[in-house]
Amino acid sequence: MKDDRFYAHSANTAGAWHLLNAHLREVGRLARIHAGSAPWREEAGLAGEQHDLGKYGDRFQARLRGQDSGLDHWSIGAWSALRQHQAVAAALAIQGHHVGLQRGDRDSLLGLDPTKLISRHPQGLTLSDPELDRLCARARVDGLDFRTPPIMAVTTWDKAVAAMLDVRLLFSCLVDADFLDTEAHFDGTAASKRHRTPGPVLDPQAALGALDRYMREGIRSGTQAQPAVREAREALWNACTAAAEVAPGCLTLTAPTGSGKTLAMLKLALEHARRHGLKRIVLAVPFLTIIEQTACVYRDVFAGFPEHFVLEHHSLAGLGAETALGDAQPPQERERRLLAENWDAPIVITSNVQLLESLFSNRPSSCRKLHNLMESVILFDEAQSLPVHLAVPTLAALSHLSAAYGSSVVFAAATQPAFDSLHEAVRQHAASGWQPVEAVPDHAALFAILKRVAVTWPAPGETRSWDALAAEIQDTPQALVVVNLKRHALTLLDALDAVPNIEHLSTNLCPMHRRAVLKRVRCRLASTEPCRLISTQCVEAGVDLDFPRVFRAFAPLESIAQAAGRCNREGRLSEPGEVMVFDPEDPGDWRRRYPTHAYFQAAEVTRRILLEHGAIDINDPGAFRDYYRQLYDLTRPSSQNPAFDEAIKSLDFAEIARLYRLIDQDAIQVLVPWGERLADFEALRDSAETDGIDGAWMRSAQGLAVSIYRPRADHPAWSILIPAKLRRTGKAERQHEEWFILEDPWGKHYDETRGLILPQSERVLIG
Template sequence: MTLSSLIAHTPPERDVRREPHYYPDHISEMLEYGLPLFESLLRYSNLDSITKLQLLDTFKAAIMLHDMGKLDEDNQTVFSGRSKGKLPVDHIDAGIAIANEMLNELLAWVIRGHHAPGLPSKSEERNFRRKIIQNTNAPRDRNYLLRGRRHHRDGESQSREYFEAHLKAIELTESRLSLYKQRQISSCGEYPNLKFELPEESITTRLLLSCLVEADHTSSANYHDNVEMKRFNLPPRRWQERLNRLNDYVSALDETPYAQKTVRNQIRHDFYSECKERALTNDSMYMCSAPVGLGKTTSVTAFLLRKAIQRDASRLFIIAPFTNIITQTVTTLKKAVLLDGEESEKIIAECHHKVEFSNKELRQYSTNWQAPIVVTTAVQFFETLASAQPTSLRKLNALVGAVIFIDESHACLPPRFLKIAWSWLKAFSNQWGCQIVFSSGSMVEYWNDSFFVGELKQKIPDILTGAIDSRVGEIEKNRVEFKRLEQAISRSDLVEKIIQSLDDSSTKLKQSVLIIVNTVQSAAYLAYYLAEKFNQKNATPVKERTVLHLSTGLAPINRDNILQEILRRQKDSEWDSQAWFLVATSCVEAGVDIDFAVGYRERCSISSFLQTAGRINRHGRRASGTLYDFSFIHDEEMLKHPSFDDSSIIFDELWEGLVNKNKSYTELTTTALRKEFSRSNESQAIAESIYQDEVKNNFQEVDKGFKVISANTATVVVENSVVEALEKGYLADWRLVQKHSVQLWFNKINKLELKQIRGCEQDGIYSWINDYEYDDFLGIYAGLINPRRIFKQLGGVI
């Protein structure tokens, strides 16, 4: 076998006659793509020049050595087709052996992390070294960190045979290492040889792995698709042109019929002007505590575009907690910053599970955060930062040098994850050239509170200046009046109160009522009984409904339709002179540009109440709006949400300050969250434990522990045609499942005895429609409320 015929990848099954992907070509392609990629990251970095050179050499060595075990003669025999089956020698260990010889800990970690299950945990690796010596005849003077077969140290048998198998793999590598080195150097040239410790800042390790995976997968994919290897280039950013376009867009808004010459609109105009004209400072982190209706999205975007111009930023990221905010933001961005002749999908990547793409290449482009403007969920953003998995980390390198807008920052993470997330954001800001703005109408300044972030506490400036803030404060005092129903109220009495509230309202302009409750079931029942008062049937067309209902009890396709109808009614429509009602859960309380005359919010938390207040008399077009706080007399229909016990108590404690408005909303929401967090010893313990795992480079523990959303749910399909297609095995588009399904907790699935769809047992997908009714008004509760009422009317006991 000649050195030039060493193989890295065999041809795809659809084209078996093609030449294999030769090892020297694969390494060369990765170097040609990967080195410019990593150099672009280093240009944004604030690390010292010596460290930058060491990181670049370590990265080059990782590219050259990550697959070195494939050079084993037994593996090449399989690659060349002279024998069949899996590769007999696990190719992961050879490169790590070389890294350990160099005493380059970072190199070893990145090579090991490039293969499943990803970046390992340092504590587990230290235990492994001790146990392999205890359980085998392994020499004590060797470095066994990361060595052996690919593994998941804490998820496998710890028997003597287990450790002997690892030792056997290590000894095989040692016996053949000189041949591997000879083949590596002769076919690909010398690799850098340097000592380097694992960085204290774990983000650096993740970034090296991210770049390695990006270069490797790009080379492999291009070979697989039989296309020429592309070179790395940052996307076309054109920040100055986008800022000019945004200025034109905002100026045009001022001339629309809806841009009434009110005090609030003048302040909105002045706030935007400040963001686009004020002198830029050297700070890299900011907050924006502007209340609702001040045009935060456009103003903060203008500020960050100026920062992007100043620093030649790599990308603009906009992070939001909910998909409906993301969709709304992307719609605005397409109008405001997209330039003539540009394809929106290539410029603005909308990253969440419901988005659709016109082709596979654009999906990959979006998924890997390659576009100049990326709009994604807080869950995807922060879980990527926490990840140890190579596939998830592939896109992380796109963050370096970016300007980042974290919208509705109060709702992005639970308190237990604030400290570790803040440490990541500080690292990207201080070391990797990022500029970050946190924005919320109910801001929580957790970064300036040692109770949340300990020794990482830091004060950051507000881009809302004192002059604008004082003017806003004056008009905010009168925009919404806060009231409360002192006694817990029954569902039937609340229905009567809701209808009566419009008669009591001081305005006749667009009479509408927003009611937000704490559980999906409560929303469905309340919508059902309220609709009964207006003789509204479930089959009433959406545009004719007096009562709208919006919650995750509806499938995404129906939620989108309802949201579009709500937005339609915000403009001139037949509903301007008719009363209408929206019953919803918290999915509409943050970031959505909707406006109601009167609001009701089931007692939950200070931040939720303030966010709901942002939907009441949002633009100040009425003399005043009213928002009521209330609590239910809970029963089997109007369920109590157990997660809000503490926050409701704290809400009561802070009510006077909320009503009297003698404290800023930022102070109130920060105080409330601190009180909530202090009540949970478990959350505090989790916060410190996961942060210490991060400090100790225990990557696997951080990956497993940092889950923003519990995975204890399953997909339940509510559309009969989709269920039939899945059962028959011919569903071509997985997005149809997403559009026509809901997520239910397993305890509810078991209680309702839902059945898995035939053929989907492995994926855990259930059918709703086989056993229960579903409609686009009540969603899954169409199958639960009506039979229950009929049963009661017939004298049954539930």
């Protein structure tokens, strides 16, 4: 008997096929729910109902039976949304729900015309059916009624960053709805779908109760901080409580290092969510070391709350939940990964890379979570880490997210950038511009209270040799030294080779190794044992260490202030802690002294201010405003990225996604044999050799991986880097382009102090 029904997906494991009309209705319904109160809610629903319109084609139905291939089932639905409903955003979202968002200019949109796609398809595919009228007729017979929505997401591209964010948010609603309904079908039975359990819901009142209890019983009662530090922390706490009453919008939270900013931010976010009915809190952090530290604190605060009340989404998340390689994934870890796909959780801790690159992405998997940023509190810790060349479009997107979708964006920093001076440049891309409200209006008083260090600056032209610096460190029982380059850290380690209790921290060490170093350092500091830590900048932002003396190589002003934040952090010393800024004796151009040209420029602005004033008071927020204004005058952020600006003008979603990168992407991951986890390394290496690697292997390997710039083709490092093989899927064996395994049978290339040591490694180490 012939089956005249149309299907969206083939049979699940229980033998049930997925009816197309049911799929389109459900995706439309879910897309509307995801859109919430957005003015384009109905357009999101239309996108859901038409996204698989091409599956009504006979050829697609044959494909489900394994009788056809190479088909495009999405473009015809996009053409319907555009031609019949003038819904530009829906058309772009439908077009992109498999291949990613493309271009929004008129010529590209008109290229969706099936008569053009028949002769020249951009992906070399064939339309499942080019006759739109026939497909719509079949949909009507199948019970579907496509009504033109009253409000469109895109009426003008005049403010392109804002308008493109509107499209991405609608796209997010569509692709998440599509993923969820498809997942429910394939997880279902013959009788019904099996929908995943939704994540817990934010209860700000209960969360505030837990936070206040944690502060009362865990922090205030056990603190060893001096009265001035406790006074400043209490003042910040009260200021954040008061600031929560302001209307949703953009805020800055300026507070000195050691003032309790991490928990005060959470207090502000929860109070703000309670006051304004916001749905979730998303905390974005620039560095993995801070993410791990912050996540640990948040887990302690909400220890009694439902599983995944605090959801981590970053490269190291879930490492503690991994079982032995090859064992079944723990159910709670599988659930965490499912929730991380769309950030379906009350509190999300993620990285700047994950959040900001998603805001400018064109891929379905990356954009899927974006709709859950609407009506949320979005916290950025260490806001000064935002690259200057991406500042203007980033601020525009975040400003529009706040102004149009009821979210609050909070930039927290001890060295708050003067981004408000870019207001007019931001307004070119988003009408709301960038004029944040300061959450702690009297923050200058906090800096005065917490003046815990004295900074010694180098005289003009004064330099210091590594040997002289090593001799001074040797005479200092507890000292932190922060340098600008890994090469410099290794040079200093060589000069201190005979000195006991030397520790080293850089991204030459795999994450698990870095974690172990920090634990040892904290134990030694707490027990007043000798401890000298040589580190790159990775120790600066947010890492909770408290040294009596800090040496800092000359650097941008915010980096010097961040290093100073690791000195006398708790204010326990009877005298101010000592921060000595030095210029290394290393002749040559900026490349031998600084990691990037932008870093060099910022350091030179610091040097210019120092020459003008003789000294800089790092406890004066006004000094940082002056510094950032001079830096922006020199670097002109609005004109730093011409290729990116051209992609915005061209409304080219794919090119924007390619160009928006917070970190250098030409990198590889190297699995290393760190001694304390050697058995894990060997299991991962053997599994990669025997079975090949897949996503689960990569997640397990993250904690033992070091990221390096890809060496040039003739670099000797390739002699000890073994390409990992991809797990076979019936095709020819292929090697992964980004994952390698260190071949180090004699232990020469991964050192317990220095970490990864490659032959002639200077040009390939990151950071």
